Amino acid sequence: MTSLSTAAAGAIDAFKIYGKDDSEVRALDGVTVTFASGKFTAIMGPSGSGKSTLMHCLAGLDSLTSGSITIGDTNLATLNDKELTLTRRSNVGFIFQAYNLIPTLTALENITLPLDLGGTPVDQQWLDTVVDAVGLRSRLNHRPSELSGGQQQRVAVARALASKPRIIFADEPTGNLDSRMGTEILTFMRHAVTDLGQTIVMVTHDPVAASYADRVIFLADGKIVDELDNPTADQVLDRMKRLGS
């Protein structure tokens, strides 16, 4: 366990309940977890285990039924829509499985979008670092439709990094990519954590993807059932098999 002061985000007694009585579904059933700064964490679990819900709530995209979520020192439950927006803008980065980019903006404009929306000046040096790291220098003026799937996903990663957020959430970032592209993205995310000091939380059900993380959390039926530090793909696969049985 990491001490709270170095935690980038966390959930305490998080419940997310849909429906009522007989049709009640507990997507999150009392989850308490913290995510350390400067670490790469993977959340795994079978379909319907609540891993996406957990991530949506952690990112302030969705609200809990009860319990609390903190990003840095801020309790998200106390924020209204406007404050949530500001928190997302400055503290959170996103990488989605697909449809990550605004089709009408160029790659560069997509990358700086969160900064532009907040009126924050672009840190050119950091931007250069990020752009070079994802290797997109030559494609910056292209529209998403002119980029390959892997390139689009790299733009999304660059966007998530551009505002130097406290934490980046990635939702199946390699789900739509072939394995070579996937490896490229994962390597880059690893690089962002190790060398650039970023914090990433990634939802995935690919054991290979999870093996890039520092720590894997396993979810089943809305509860944390297991976790693993410095995992290998085989270890993850093994745990997943046990969960499935």
Add this chain to the structure above:
Amino acid sequence: MAAPVTRLTIRGVIARKWRIFLTILAVVSGVAFVSGAFVLTDSVKKSINDVFATLSEGIDIEVRTSIAFGDEATAERDPVSVDVIDVVAAIDGVRLAEGNLLRAATVIKSDGEPLRTSGPAFGIAWVGPDGLDGRTIVEGRPAAGPSEVTLDKSSARRAGYEVGDTVTIVGPAGKGDFVLVGLNGTGKTTNGGGASIAAFDPVTANEFLGAENMVDSIYVAIDEGADRDAVMAAIDAALPDGLEVITGEQSAEETAGAINDIIDIFGNVLLGFAAVSLFVSAFLIFNTFAIIVSQRLRELALLRAVGASARQIRTMIIGEALVVSVIATLLGILAGMGVAKGIVAIFNAAGAAFPSASLIVSPRTVIASTVVGVGVTVAAAIVPALRAARIPPVAAMRPELGFNSLQKNKRLVVGSITTGIGLVLFSIGVFGQPGGTSGTLGLSAVGAILLFLGIASLSTTVAAPASRVISRVLPLPFRPMTRSVPGRLGSRNAQRTPRRTASTASALMIGLALVSTVSVVASSVQASFKEQLQGSVTADFFVSNGPGNFQGLPVAFSERLSELPELSAVSPFRAATAQVNGDTKQIGAVRGSAFGQLVDIDLTSGSVESLDDGKILLHRDPARDYAVQVGDTLSILWLNGTEQQIEVGGIYDDATIAGNWLVGLSTLQAVSTATPTDFFIGAKIADGVDIEDARAAVEEVALDFPSAEVQDQAEFQQSQEDQLNQLLIIIYGLLIISIAIAVLGIANTMALSVFERTREFGLLRAVGMSKRDLKRSIRWEAVIVAVFGASLGIIVGIPLGLAVTTALPSTFITTTVVPVNTIIVILIASIIVGVVAAMPARRAARLNVLDAISTH
């Protein structure tokens, strides 16, 4: 670097340019009518004012008879005695005083037919080469002596005459032959501005035009250096009672003002077109933006997720509407100039001879067009923008969580309240009629708008079940449709998004509600008019000037007819303006001894013959308003200031032909010295005379009055009905525009929703649906939506129409008719509308299957 919201907005518009093309088109049409109305009125007024300013350049002062009340410009003034010209000429400082005489005189073309003009046909007194009236000689010389005339150049050409020819002209006193010695012009033009102008020397004019030593007014030019105010005062002091002195500028302004009022009517008709088309366009705009927002659900959610505030999203969507509206407004203003130019061209082709004018786009035109174009577009985009701002960021990953739409109950309540308020306002407007015509129109228009909005909102609730019913009932003639897969899909799609089905149908609903309302009112007015005409016309012949000629017949005609032994009763119908107890009224004048045999006015008390004893007859409505009965007296103030106490000689029920007020011819003649003309003449055949013989006798007299048209009873009734029908055609034309925009709306929605369902169609094609079936399914959906809108429109429009007919005075409406045929035509037309509107959507069927399903 541009602000991100601005950039997103502009890129958003560019990316969706084809999808908002139809929206722009709709806004353009509305704005074009607004700007067209202003450009037209401004430009034509300017040029007409210029013409009158030029014409009156030489006139410093005008002397004319004064009127007691009413509009200075259009009043039928009494003439001025020629003796006054000498009185005025003798005043110190007067350089020139000349009589202005202008009377109806028709030129007979070289082929024997009367020359038809778009303006009036005038005969005037030519006052010499230094004439103050702006008339010029462009060829030959002025007329001098009793057998010479000049014509304006364009009329001479159209009538087929050249200088030296003999021209037949019909004046108030009869026919005459004159030698054409020259061609005249007016100001800088060689035509009479749409009128035909025959100029005689003053003595001939006095005789031939039946002026009896009177002139219409006196034009005065003053000596160089003379003080105009002093000269005017001196003239005024020397004038007999009942005459007044005005400046030349004021006279020109009045004349131009009267014509400007007519131009304003055209402008107002165009503004009416604008109002209807913009109101319908607003629905189209709303719809387009609502769909664009829902299509961009994930994009908008993504923006929210990466840090865009709700406000930024709102600003972006409204900004897109703003960009669209600015483009549309600019195009609309340009199109409006085209509209104005086109209308001038159409009128000129019809012979109106508007002076050629450069188009004037005044700041007011630009401001009004912008306010309307931008205002309507942005207002219509507000609700979609608010909806977009409520999209939760999580929808970026879970699109199904996208919209929490307005709750059904809330919409029902809001819709009902809006409908209710609309209904109340409309009823107050139509039945209460507060604040006269403008109050009635304003209230009922606002009421109708609210009513339409309310029903549009309520219709969402019934859209799904109604679509189901339509899809069951409509195909009965071609049954297999319901069972087939395309039929089922089309129908389900119409039910799937009731909100969209309803708002798409709304535009058509409004158009057709207006059409239904108007057609109920129009059919009722038509039927009532026909019924009343049949009940009241007992004359065997009517003589009037042909259609489009408002000048009236010379009095001599009815006098000659009265002498015919074949006719037993002859009466002209004249009109005069007077004030009754302070209210301005049009009063008809007829021959009391004959009128009762020609028109059945349904007299309830008194006698028609009492008219010849100087009494007045009135319809029961004014009799009620003024609380008078036979034997009471009314105070009548005639235009020239004569006031009389006139006894009521009778009260009648049928005002179809007689109007509300009638006096005897003798009463009018005793009061006014203005040259009378007759609107029409009614005649009854004497006992035992064959109708053919009688007609031949009438026609023979008519030979001397070539513009006159002799009609028997049936022909007269038909021509009256035709006039009414012409008016109705204009109204229907206005409504067709609203329907055209509604069709654009459905086409737009279909195209957009098909685009949205690309993957679905791809899937259908992948599992084996043929292109043909796919097209059929789309077409079927559009037809259901169109029929739904049409049905709603008819359901709303017919009661509105019935309400209006109930509220109209019984003078107009005696029978109420629901035009079943028109309604059936509307329903069938709406099916066609659906088929047509589905055409742009057919592109979907051409999609490559693989492309369709791989689209993100």
